[in-house]
Amino acid sequence: MFLPFLALAILLIFSPTTIATTPSEIKNSTHEIFNVKESIAQLDTKPQTPFENQEEYHVDNEIEQESGNLKLKLNLIHRDKLQIPHFPYNNDKVFEGRISRDLKRVSSIIHRIENGGVNYRVKEFGSDLISGMDQGSGEYFVRVGVGSPPKNQYMVLDSGSDIVWVQCQPCTQCYHQSDPVFDPSLSVSFTGVSCGSSVCDRVENSGCHSGRCKYEVMYGDGSYTKGTMAIETLTFGHTMVKDVAIGCGHSNSGMFTAAAGLLGLGGGSMSLVGQLGGQTGGAFSYCLVSRGTDSTGSLEFGRGVLPVGAAWVPLIRNPLTPSFYYIGLSGLGVGGARVPISEDVFKITELGDGGVVMDTGTAVTRLPSEAYVAFREAFVAETASLPRAPAVSIFDTCYDLDGFVTVRVPTVSFFLSGGQILTLPARNFLIPVNDKGTFCFAFAPSPSKLSIIGNIQQEGIQISFDGANGFVGFGPNIC
Template sequence: MEPKPRNAALFTLTIFFFFLSTSSSTSLLYQTLVLNPLSTTPHSLSWPESESESLVSDSTAATTTLELHHLDSLSLNKTPEQLFHLRLQRDAFRVKALTSLAAVGNGSRPRGSGFSSSVISGLAQGSGEYFTRIGVGTPPKYVYMVLDTGSDVVWVQCAPCRKCYTQVDPLFDPRKSRSFAGISCGSPLCLKLDSPGCNSRKTCLYQVSYGDGSFTTGDFSTETLTFRGTRVGRVALGCGHNNQGLFVGAAGLLGLGRGRLSFPTQTGRRFNRKFSYCLVDRSASSRPSSVVFGDPAVSRTARFTPLLANPKLDTFYYVELLGISVGGTPVRGISASFFKLDRTGNGGVIIDSGTSVTRLTRPAYNALRDAFRTGTSTLKRAQDFSLFDTCYDLSGKTEVKVPTVVLHFRGADVALPATNYLIPVDSDGTFCFAFAGTMSGLSIVGNIQQQGFRVVFDLAGSRVGFAPRGCA
């Protein structure tokens, strides 16, 4: 057979690449983003609570469905723009604290029914993004407490207080609780602390610092916590008499990490080391957020990815992120190596409830951002905003088409709603791509990307799951 003329072969090759480039530029997958500005309607609190209600026993927890609340409910005197700026400020402190803890490292452990509890998000004066109402002591005194998947120790501000920040509720006074009990210095619970101390009465002392300047110190004790209809006895918690930092507004913190003293680990036998939460879109919805503990926390529709173990740090929820797709196409330039957790405990990807904006290692973020910009070339660009370098002027529009974004975890592809990655940053129609780069090796999947999913933490099965449309 005679060979084709060289110019004919070149023509054929040119046509091939023309069709290849044309199909690749027009075959992106898009979805509709309905444009909602920053929320302008404050959501008031209506949190039913009772100190005289009938409580189940400590050995037989029941599943409880509660009315839930969200948004910046405790900051009714601030504009949406002010709240958003405060949120980004908190986020910067949060990321600094997590990366600091990851760099230092620390030191890690079935049957029951479950309960659920109310969640409020966005306390403007505090560092915690999500709060729940919990009764402390006997009889229970109800206070706001931060829910935090990035820390372990449960603690509450206590009277008498040598140094305390301002909180919404009165200080908890352990002298007025029938169930409060100190922990001896030599007890196993005391020895589980990273930095245990001992006072002259031979009872245990604790101290926790959060890397951003926040800290709490005081007596390490056991106390009863009440989640409305469910009472949980002998929870080891810090009774803080010296507290400082960004927790202003809330009375303390409910540690939901993987460590030895976290609430899920302490209540492992009772609630089978399972909990989940669903966080609503705080700019577009008045529906409630929720947290559920126990077997009912596991959604049947969740897609699961295995939890990874960090040999240097047992607090965080590490997962394996393999890649990211934009418009149905894997982003070139992003590989699993960018997110690898190495044997020394460096790098990796964590799921965190307290971080808002997802942080990716800088090379991965740059590749993702460039792919998204390519898919939104028809949208009018706007100036950078705070940490966001990809923003759009969508004023005058009610909806736009944006390329899909999918996070590819091992065993679980998580397709994000458009509202989870293109978010309003003001009331004038400016929307920004809600990812950011970091020079740290640690990548963090934040709560904006988690919105609307029921995120399941199954410590018994060593896995994390994502169930879409999980807040209903």
């Protein structure tokens, strides 16, 4: 299980050349002291939200609406905190399950990009056309009220998806979720979408059944959702957002266990970001709080949430896959020194391959093999004094830190476009994989030219998207 390490504060200091970190924990700019003992102790963290008590997690959501500008703030909860009926918590299975989900997530993202976002047919849906939105299930949940009166549901946060959907009654096939399945017949605000509506025109590969707009999405890991489109009210805290187009899934299967559905935050018009449009100015910000703590992360919408003092980097759009948020990455650093890797390794090709995607649903950052090998070897050279351990799952660089209280490790950095450098705290790249003191370098080679910056590397850093102006910001706040 990838639990957090010591609560290192991240003080992001921005200049043309650095986004520096944790002055209290770093002996110098090239190395820092990492608390091994505390990291292992946090592996004992159990789910904090048993089924009967999960309701408490939505009470602190905040909403402000002034002069037509909408500002939303929601709590983010990691899926490992949820405990649901029929699925008793088993700490020994958490690591294995997370790696399995992560492999499927990465495979599905690459599949989508390599197919240029085009649609494909799958056996499960017969001859129906299936949307090319084939991401995985994600790792973080938000609490959202669906319908009127609102029924609170946990929904997967997905920055690479362009649809909002929940499981709906009557359910011909539904997976287990932590809340009762949403019943649209009990909602006075639920309105079906007709086949000829503008909403149906915007749904990728929509169909028509009995006059109602039909949607079907097949994800790359074999998960799917299938049902009808509707206009519904979503409630965040105590404030309602009306007329949101959602998918009402009557047949669903896959890795979404615990969540009721998916809250898409991608770059398309049908994502929540796209639908809120002018109300939030295409702006949102999130903090993925570290695992193993009792606190929650946050997800905020609205231009008012964009921080002053962030390091802003241009977003790069790939027309073949407009749902994903690409950023410019020029290189990697270890121990304060830049690793010799060509910038071309991280660029999007004319065919739409490659590039660097920010993704909330992928846990472990993936890098093209050429970049990963050079990066890993630089890290290994700087940690030669630490005892090695055998490879674990997708991790080929692991250490036996049993018996250590602290260790000195090199800093790891992302060289971003425009000269910015994002230096990560050690807990974002050296992670415990068991309670026996085995820690691994939390990066892996990509099976393609695509790089994916995963949520382990994003933890604790405020990340903001200014879609209207085409920028992503890092910091300056911590979470």
